[in-house]
Amino acid sequence: MDYTFHSDFSSISETEWNSLVEQGISDVPFLRYEYLSQWWQTLGGGEWKQAELVLISARENGQLIGIAPLFKAEYEGHPALMLLGSIEISDYLDLIVRLDDLARFLSGLMDFLAQSSTYHGLPFDWYNLPDSSPTRASLKAESERRGLVYHEEVYRPTPRVALTGSFEEYLARVEKKQRHEIRRKMRRAAESEIPVKFYVAGDAATLESEIEAFFQLMEHDSSKASFLTPSMRIQMRSVIQTAFDHGYLWLAFLTVDGVRAAACLNFDYKNKLWGYNSGVSREYMELSPGWVLLGHQLQWACEHGRAEFDFMRGDEEYKYRFGAVNQYVMRVRVDSK
Numbered sequence: 520m521d522y523t524f525h526s527d528f529s530s531i532s533e534t535e536w537n538s539l540v541e542q543g544i545s546d547v548p549f550l551r552y553e554y555l556s557q558w559w560q561t562l563g564g565g566e567w568k569q570a571e572l573v574l575i576s577a578r579e580n581g582q583l584i585g586i587a588p589l590f591k592a593e594y595e596g597h598p599a600l601m602l603l604g605s606i607e608i609s610d611y612l613d614l615i616v617r618l619d620d621l622a623r624f625l626s627g628l629m630d631f632l633a634q635s636s637t638y639h640g641l642p643f644d645w646y647n648l649p650d651s652s653p654t655r656a657s658l659k660a661e662s663e664r665r666g667l668v669y670h671e672e673v674y675r676p677t678p679r680v681a682l683t684g685s686f687e688e689y690l691a692r693v694e695k696k697q698r699h700e701i702r703r704k705m706r707r708a709a710e711s712e713i714p715v716k717f718y719v720a721g722d723a724a725t726l727e728s729e730i731e732a733f734f735q736l737m738e739h740d741s742s743k744a745s746f747l748t749p750s751m752r753i754q755m756r757s758v759i760q761t762a763f764d765h766g767y768l769w770l771a772f773l774t775v776d777g778v779r780a781a782a783c784l785n786f787d788y789k790n791k792l793w794g795y796n797s798g799v800s801r802e803y804m805e806l807s808p809g810w811v812l813l814g815h816q817l818q819w820a821c822e823h824g825r826a827e828f829d830f831m832r833g834d835e836e837y838k839y840r841f842g843a844v845n846q847y848v849m850r851v852r853v854d855s856k
Contacts, residue, residue: 520584520623522631525574528556535583536615544621544653545613548786548793553761555588555603557754565750566607567592573600573638575631577624585616585624591641599644600632608754610677610793610831611848612647614654622657629661642854646674647832650847662853674850675832678843682828686821693842701841704807705814711806713776717815720770723763729770730759733782736798743798758795762786771819773812781808783816791827792820813841 525531536552548554562570573589588603602612616624632638648654655671662669682689690698708715720729734752738744747755762768769787772779780803786793794816799809820828830838832848 520577520579520627522575522577522627525576526572528552528559528574531574531576531583531586536586539583539586539615539617542617543613543615544618545611545615545649546789547611547613547649548762548767548788549604549609549611550588550613550615551765553765554609554758557757557761558604558609559590561750561754561757563604563606563608564752564754565748569593572603574603575628577627584620585614585628587614587628588612591638594644597642599642600638601643602645602647604647606646608751610647610795611649612645613649613652618653621653622661625654625657625661629665640855642852645851647848648851649677650849652849655849655851658851658853666855668854668856669851670853671849671851673847675848676834676845677832677848678830678834678838678845680817680828680830680841680843682817682821682825684821686818689817689821689842694840697840697842701810701814704810708773708806708808708811711775713806714774715780715806715811716774717812718772718774719819720768720772726760726763729772730756732772732779733759733770733784733798736779736782736800737796739799739801743796755796759784771812771816773808773815775803775806775808778803780806781812783812785816787825791825791829792816793829794831810837813837817841 533552540546540550559572569592571591573591575587575589576583577585589600590603591598591600594601604612614625659669690701693701720726734747737747759768759770767786767788769785769792771783773781781797781799783797784795786795797809817828830843
């Protein structure tokens with residue numbers, strides 16, 4: 520297997536990269552070429568002030584076998600090799616490799632890094648590995664074989680709702696009190712004298728204005744307003760535009776009397792909805808626009824045969840009221856100490 524350092528993304532084709540993601544151990548939006556290449560341009564919307572790209576590919580007989588999307592940065596007082604996308608805005612990260620090739624790709628990767636005068640001895644500090652990722656077991660075994668210290672810990676919960684039928688079937692599985700509350704709020708909005716409507720954005724001609732409307736709704740929350748720095752706006756705008764261009768954007772709004780009152784930014788990817796961010800106006804709280812919009816999201820997902828709604832990282836109480844069950848992302852560290 521032939522390993523190569525890449526100084527930028529352009530030396531690996533987008534088509535080849537994304538094809539490997541789709542065949543790989545973690546087929547998630549955050550590993551796709553269009554997402555990670557833009558993340559690198561903004562360093563995570565300004566999350567990282569300094570970083571060095573350590574993008575490594577492996578080929579065999581000309582075929583792309585694996586990609587280690589890494590970068591070097593100072594973190595918690597020491598330099599480390601981290602996964603591109605770390606930490607805050609990319610909910611799931613991993614190596615990009617097929618399951619059958621994982622063990623030998625990882626072994627060769629660690630040999631390749633060990634031979635580098637620049638990266639030899641640097642610890643791995645990998646955030647947001649799915650708890651279901653086979654990388655965990657493979658990396659642990661390879662670390663122990665080399666006499667390195669492997670440590671892992673739960674980093675964040677990623678609550679999810681399994682969807683296996685109609686919206687009514689979904690509601691039947693929700694705790695009784697919460698089921699009644701969801702129905703009551705959706706019915707109150709539907710029967711309101713002021714018209715309340717739900718729609719999914721999909722028109723390229725209006726996307727720019729809808730992105731701005733989405734940001735304005737996010738800013739009703741003071742913490743999200745602080746989050747939306749100029750660099751982060753560039754990053755978020757790119758996420759939305761590239762997801763639209765590649766056919767997996769799911770941006771929806773709830774309007775009250777024609778005014779956008781709530782919005783949700785999701786990915787409609789691989790037969791499930793991935794809940795990325797949201798915004799709610801404080802002017803229409805009597806109609807519970809956030810809850811009503813989430814109910815519409817789940818109803819849409821059921822009606823369109825999606826298998827799951829993934830709330831992604833975070834343990835906010837409302838997620839569990841809608842019947843979510845925890846899975847987790849991990850932090851994995853490998854060091855010589």
